[in-house]
Amino acid sequence: MAELLKEKLYPHYRSTILISATLTVGRKFDYFANQIGASEGWIFSDIPSHFNYKQAALLLIPRNLPHPTAPTAQQQLAKIIEEAIGTLGGKTLALFTSYNSLDTVYNLIAPRLKERGINVLGQGISGGRNKIFKNFIEAPEKSALLGTGSFWEALDLPGAALSCVIINKLPFDPPSDPIFKMRSGLFADAFNEYAVPRAILKFKQGFGRLIGDEQDRGIIILLDKRLETMDYGRTFLDSLPEISIVQPEIEELGETMRKFLAAPAPSLY
Numbered sequence: 001m002a003e004l005l006k007e008k009l010y011p012h013y014r015s016t017i018l019i020s021a022t023l024t025v026g027r028k029f030d031y032f033a034n035q036i037g038a039s040e041g042w043i044f045s046d047i048p049s050h051f052n053y054k055q056a057a058l059l060l061i062p063r064n065l066p067h068p069t070a071p072t073a074q075q076q077l078a079k080i081i082e083e084a085i086g087t088l089g090g091k092t093l094a095l096f097t098s099y100n101s102l103d104t105v106y107n108l109i110a111p112r113l114k115e116r117g118i119n120v121l122g123q124g125i126s127g128g129r130n131k132i133f134k135n136f137i138e139a140p141e142k143s144a145l146l147g148t149g150s151f152w153e154a155l156d157l158p159g160a161a162l163s164c165v166i167i168n169k170l171p172f173d174p175p176s177d178p179i180f181k182m183r184s185g186l187f188a189d190a191f192n193e194y195a196v197p198r199a200i201l202k203f204k205q206g207f208g209r210l211i212g213d214e215q216d217r218g219i220i221i222l223l224d225k226r227l228e229t230m231d232y233g234r235t236f237l238d239s240l241p242e243i244s245i246v247q248p249e250i251e252e253l254g255e256t257m258r259k260f261l262a263a264p265a266p267s268l269y
Contacts, residue, residue: 002037010037021049022204026235031197051211053241058219058260062250065225068169074101077223078108080250081166084221085109085144087254088261090118092144094166095152095206099124101168102146113144123147137161153205156212163218163261165210170224170236171202196232200239207240219257 010016023032029044038044062080066073085092096102106122113120121132121143129150136143140161145151152171172195173180184190210218220243227233237245248256 001035006037021208022201024239025197025200026238031193031201049241051214051216051241053211053243056211056217057243058256059240059243059245060219060221060253060256061227061245061247062221062223062253063247064250065223067225067229074104075108077168078105080221080223080253081105081168082109082113083254084164084166084257085113085118085120086116087257088163090142090144091140091161091163092166093151093155093157093162093164093209094144094146094168095171095209096146096148097169097171098174099148102148105168106146117142119143121145123149123151152202152209155209157209162210162216164221164257165206165218166221166223167203167206168223170199170226171206172199192232196235200236203236204239217261219260221253 018036023029024046025031027046029038029046032038033042033044066076070076081094085094094105096105102122103125106120106125110120110122119135119139119142121127121136123129123132123146125146126132126135129147132145132147133155136145137157140157147155175181180195184194187193207220210216210220227236246256
């Protein structure tokens with residue numbers, strides 16, 4: 001992309017402004033600058049959000065999570081997702097990195113939650129993106145969305161429709177993806193210089209589904225143990241806006257959620 005921009009864009013304008021909410025990795029522009037071929041003289045500015053995330057949102061990372069590759073990981077995480085959705089009665093978006101894990105969790109939780117009057121909408125199971133999005137918006141207070149792919153980005157839900165975003169797994173590209181494999185070959189340290197930054201930017205996009213309006217308030221739940229056990233986990237968290245983080249026991253998750261959402265809403269500015 002850098003060579004294309006240098007040839008087709010930059011020479012034709014006296015100045016170029018590039019804007020996005022997800023350009024930095026760990027508060028730094030290094031990855032983005034490399035991708036766009038930034039040269040000496042470029043000015044980078046990280047403009048703080050006007051939302052007070054520390055008051056508007058709560059980040060929950062339950063203790064004693066299973067490792068993503070553990071044989072029963074999806075079953076254990078499905079119980080946590082079911083608890084979160086059941087606590088709220090709906091108004092939840094759960095993001096997955098593959099259709100396989102989405103399908104597994106859907107089949108485990110949808111029948112039980114249906115008995116409680118909660119409609120679980122699974123991408124590719126209950127319909128395509130547009131259909132399940134429409135169904136969710138019609139009755140968010142008793143619905144939950146399970147999505148992957150495009151649901152991580154460019155999905156705008158009105159504040160009253162969404163109270164919780166669950167991230168099932170850190171969104172690393174699958175190593176078998178041919179384009180990812182080809183581009184990885186351009187880096188001396190492909191994992192840290194390419195795989196981690198790409199995953200962090202997508203992670204930030206998923207995080208951004210929750211707060212998009214001055215009145216929005218809600219909870220993010222992260223269910224990947226690697227945030228605690230791997231060195232790069234700190235970089236993922238440092239890439240988010242300043243936010244309150246709580247690590248409850250799994251058994252205390254529902255009560256922690258209820259207390260936060262029941263508290264008087266503070267100023268979000």
